[in-house]
C-alpha cells in the first residue's frame with residue numbers, strides 16, 4: 001500500500017517537474033520568439049531575464065550595473081537588447097547610437113514608474129507627452145531669460161565661488177570632506193535662479209535636506225526601476241516607502257517656497273524662475289487657456305527636477321575632480337601653471353580667459369569622461385514601433401544609454417582607465433573636439449542645464465585650483481575611483497587638504 005502511494009506521489013512529483021520545465025521552456029521560447037527583429041542580445045532566465053547575471057557579476061566581481069552591461073556590449077556592439085522582469089530593454093553603447101535613437105520623435109517619453117506621492121509623470125524630467133513638451137520649452141526659455149549659463153550670469157557664479165573658497169580656507173589646511181562645500185555651493189547657484197534663496201555653509205538642516213535629495217536620486221535608480229517592473233512593484237519594500245516619504249517632504253518644501261512667492265508676486269517683473277512660472281499661470285488664466293500644463297499642479301515638480309538635476313551632477317563632478325587632482329598631482333600642477341601664466345595671482349579666472357586655457361579645458365573634458373556621473377543616463381521609452389539600424393524597436397520599450405561603456409570604450413579611448421587630459425589636445429596643444437563625450441545625453445531630451453553646468457564647472461574648477469593646492473591626507477586609504485551608484489555615480493567618502501597657493505608662494 002505504502003509503496004503504491006509512494007509510486008503515485010513520485011509520479012505526481014515527476015509530472016510537476018516535467019510541467020515546470022515545460023512551462024519554463026515555453027516562456028523562454030515565447031520571450032525569445034517575441035524578440036522578432038529586436039537588436040541581438042544575451043539569453044536570460046524566464047521572467048528574470050538578465051537580472052541574475054547582473055546580480056552575479058556584482059556578487060562575484062563587484063561589477064556595478066553599468067560595468068556588467070558594458071561587458072555585454074563588448075560582445076554585441078553599439079546596440080543590444082535583454083529581458084528583465086518579463087520586459088525587453090534596449091541598451092545604446094556608442095555616441096552615434098544615442099544621437100540616432102534619441103533624436104527620433106518616438107523616443108521622447110519616460111518609462112512610467114508608479115511611485116506613490118512622487119513627481120513622476122509630472123514636471124519636466126519625469127514627464128512625457130504634451131506635459132513634458134510644455135514644461136521643457138518654458139524651462140529653457142525662462143532659464144535663458146534669467147541669464148543661466150550666459151556671460152551675464154558669470155558674476156553670480158563667481159560670487160558663490162569666492163564664498164566656497166573662503167569656506168575651504170576656514171579648514172586652515174586640515175583634512176576636510178569636500179562633499180558639503182561643493183553641494184551647497186552648486187545648490188546655491190541653481191536655487192538663487194529658481195527661487196532667490198541661498199544657504200550658509202554651516203546650515204545643518206539644509207545639509208540634511210541635501211542628503212535626502214541625494215537619497216531620492218539613489219532610490220530612483222533602485223526602487224524606481226523595481227516599481228516599474230510587473231509583479232515586483234507590489235512587494236512592500238522599505239525603499240519604496242522611503243521614496244514616497246522623501247518625495248512628499250521635497251514637494252512640501254517647494255510648495256512652501258511657492259506660497260511665499262505668491263505673496264509678493266509682481267508678474268511683470270519676475271525676479272526668478274518661480275515668479276516667471278506663476279506669472280505664466282496667471283497669463284494663461286487671464287487669456288482663458290485652461291488646457292495648459294503650465295499649472296499649479298506641475299510647478300512644484302518642475303522646480304524639484306530643475307533643483308535636484310541642477311545640484312547633484314555638477315557638485316558630484318567637482319567632488320570627483322578634486323579627487324583626481326590629488327591622485328594626479330602632475331595634472332593639478334599643469335593646470336595651475338597655465339592659470340598662473342594666463343590669469344596671474346592678482347585676480348580670479350574669468351570666462352574671457354577660457355580660450356587661452358586649452359590644458360584646463362582638456363582637464364575639464366577628461367573630468368566629465370572619467371567621472372561619468374550618470375553612467376546609465378536616463379531611460380526613455382518608445383511611444384511607437386520604429387527602426388534603429390535595421391532592428392525593430394517595439395512600442396513601449398525602455399531604452400537606456402550606457403554612457404559609462406561609451407566613455408570607457410577601449411576602441412575609442414587609449415588607456416581609458418587613465419586620467420589623461422592630453423587625449424583632448426592636438427600635438428600643438430590646441431583643444432580637440434569632444435564628440436565622444438555624451439554626459440549630457442543627446443537628441444530631444446538633451447540636458448536642459450548643459451550650458452549652465454559647463455559654465456559652473458569651468459568657473460568653480462578654475463577658482464579652486466587658482467587659489468589652493470589640494471593634497472591627499474598622509475596615511476589615508478588609497479583613493480577609490482569606482483564610487484557607488486549606477487543612476488548617479490558618486491565618490492565614496494574621502495578627505496583632502498587645501499593650502500593657499502599664493503600665500504605659500506609669498507612666505
Ligand code: HEM
Pocket residue numbers: 102124125126136190305306309310311313314317373374377378379439440441442444445446447448449450452453
Ligand atoms: C555635469 C552636470 C550635468 C550632467 C552630467 C547632466 C546630465 C543629464 C542627463 C544625462 C540627462 C538625461 C537626458 C535624457 O533624458 O536623454 C539630463 C536631463 C536633465 N538635466 Fe541635466 N545634467 C547636468 C547638469 C544639469 C543642470 C545644472 C541642470 C539645471 C538646470 C540640469 C537639468 C536637467 C533637466 C531639467 C533634465 C531633464 C530634461 C528632460 O527630461 O527633458 N542638468 N541631464
